[in-house]
Amino acid sequence: MKVMTTDAIKIGDFKLNGKAILAPMSGVTDFPFRKLAHQWGAPLVVSEMVASESLVNENEDMSRRAIGEHLAPFVIQLAGRKAYWMSEATKRVQDLGADIIDINMGCPAKQVTKGLSGSALMRDLDHALTLIEAVVSASSVPVTLKMRLGWDDKSINAPELAKRAENAGVQAFTVHGRTRQQFYKGQADWSKVRAVKEAITKPLFVNGDICTLADAKAAMTASKADGVMIGRGAYGAPWLPAQISRQLNGETPLAPTISDYKDCVLEHYEHMLLHYGKKYGVKSARKHLVWYIDHFEKDESEAKQWRQKLCSTENIKDVTNHLNSFFDQKEY
Numbered sequence: 001m002k003v004m005t006t007d008a009i010k011i012g013d014f015k016l017n018g019k020a021i022l023a024p025m026s027g028v029t030d031f032p033f034r035k036l037a038h039q040w041g042a043p044l045v046v047s048e049m050v051a052s053e054s055l056v057n058e059n060e061d062m063s064r065r066a067i068g069e070h071l072a073p074f075v076i077q078l079a080g081r082k083a084y085w086m087s088e089a090t091k092r093v094q095d096l097g098a099d100i101i102d103i104n105m106g107c108p109a110k111q112v113t114k115g116l117s118g119s120a121l122m123r124d125l126d127h128a129l130t131l132i133e134a135v136v137s138a139s140s141v142p143v144t145l146k147m148r149l150g151w152d153d154k155s156i157n158a159p160e161l162a163k164r165a166e167n168a169g170v171q172a173f174t175v176h177g178r179t180r181q182q183f184y185k186g187q188a189d190w191s192k193v194r195a196v197k198e199a200i201t202k203p204l205f206v207n208g209d210i211c212t213l214a215d216a217k218a219a220m221t222a223s224k225a226d227g228v229m230i231g232r233g234a235y236g237a238p239w240l241p242a243q244i245s246r247q248l249n250g251e252t253p254l255a256p257t258i259s260d261y262k263d264c265v266l267e268h269y270e271h272m273l274l275h276y277g278k279k280y281g282v283k284s285a286r287k288h289l290v291w292y293i294d295h296f297e298k299d300e301s302e303a304k305q306w307r308q309k310l311c312s313t314e315n316i317k318d319v320t321n322h323l324n325s326f327f328d329q330k331e332y
Contacts, residue, residue, distance in 0.1 A: 009172075009203045009226050011142050014099065014100065017043050018041075018227075018241075018248065019043070019220075019227035019248045019249070020043065020210075020245035020248060021205060021227065021230070021241055022037045022042050022044070023174075023229045024046040024047055025231055027287075028048070028235070029045065029047060029048050030064075030275065031067045032272050035068075035271060037242070038072075040242040042242045043241070044100075045068075045075065047065055049112075050065045050093070052089035053082070055078075056092055064275070066092075066093055073100050076093045076096070076098045077102040077103070077104050078090065078102070079103075081115060082131075086134045094140065100141055100142050103131065103145045104118055105145060105148075106119050106147045108148070108180045108183050119148050120151075122151050122158075123151050125164065128161060129165070133168050136169035142172070144170060144173065145173050147162075147173070147174070148175070148178055150179050151181065156195075158196050159195040160199070163199040166200045172204070173202060173203070173204050175205075175225075176188065177189045177190045177207070177219075184232075190206055190225075193222075193223035197225060198224075204225045205228060205229040206222075206223040206225035206227075206228055207228070207229040208231070210230050211232075211240075213243075215233075216230075216248060217248070228244070228248075236294060239256065239264070242254060258327055258330045265323055269320065273316065282316065290311065293310070293326070310323070
């Protein structure tokens with residue numbers, strides 16, 4: 001069924017079976033979400049951002065984020081601002097079974113950048129390189145890097161950082177087509193990512209505002225990237241990276257039924273309860289359930305009623321019954 005003959009993307013010795021991968025998103029791409037995306041066929045899924053120092057000091061939340069040994073390849077994203085902790089965390093995640101380690105230099109959140117991590121590192125490339133070198137030196141697995149275009153419009157330095165990082169041993173790159181100061185405002189400028197592709201020889205993924213096959217094709221054309229990384233477009237749609245990846249490969253698109261989608265959502269809810277425990281799992285799952293409702297119900301008044309039903313109870317059986325009812329009425 002495959003009609004394209006383009007070479008597969010390789011990260012170290014790992015050959016991906018597609019060109020659309022799932023982005024790391026704090027509070028979203030936990031193990032239950034990544035597991036579903038992987039089951040649907042996403043070529044690669046990346047963990048939530050894991051704070052290096054907190055992981056080494058056995059913080060419960062960070063340890064929970066660094067789960068995913070049954071996903072292949074198993075990718076953990078590390079964040080930090082000190083070479084020592086990044087190096088120690090690199091050793092720790094390899095012990096946990098990580099196949100690839102991603103470095104976060106793209107997160108724009110204030111609580112991250114005020115600690116001089118995430119995209120704040122793009123303000124000091126010399127320091128950023130010390131962290132990259134620390135991870136690469138401590139790693140026996142491929143290291144990748146995710147970043148933005150730069151800190152602001154006056155400092156578009158992603159091409160320079162990428163080139164220096166590749167020289168230090170980084171095996172693949174992802175660039176979000178916005179600066180840190182843009183956060184998520186306006187539109188991602190995929191064309192500005194092209195300069196990064198021109199500066200490196202390793203694979204490049206373009207990220208930002210990619211929600212459809214048309215978006216993916218346009219982003220790859222504008223950036224000349226090898227693939228796309230899907231972030232917020234996958235809210236309520238863990239199947240999207242697989243769907244777009246198959247289409248980019250020229251393969252027959254996924255054709256799930258409403259029943260398939262229902263099973264996916266119910267499985268996701270069950271996994272959330274197992275992963276976090278019932279008390280916290282019920283609450284943590286709500287944002288995902290809201291996204292599912294918004295994905296399948298375009299009538300806002302109807303969607304509002306379903307959101308209220310799902311988010312106003314902590315009774316697991318009631319939530320499950322509401323989900324069954326919602327999807328059952330979609331089959332007719």
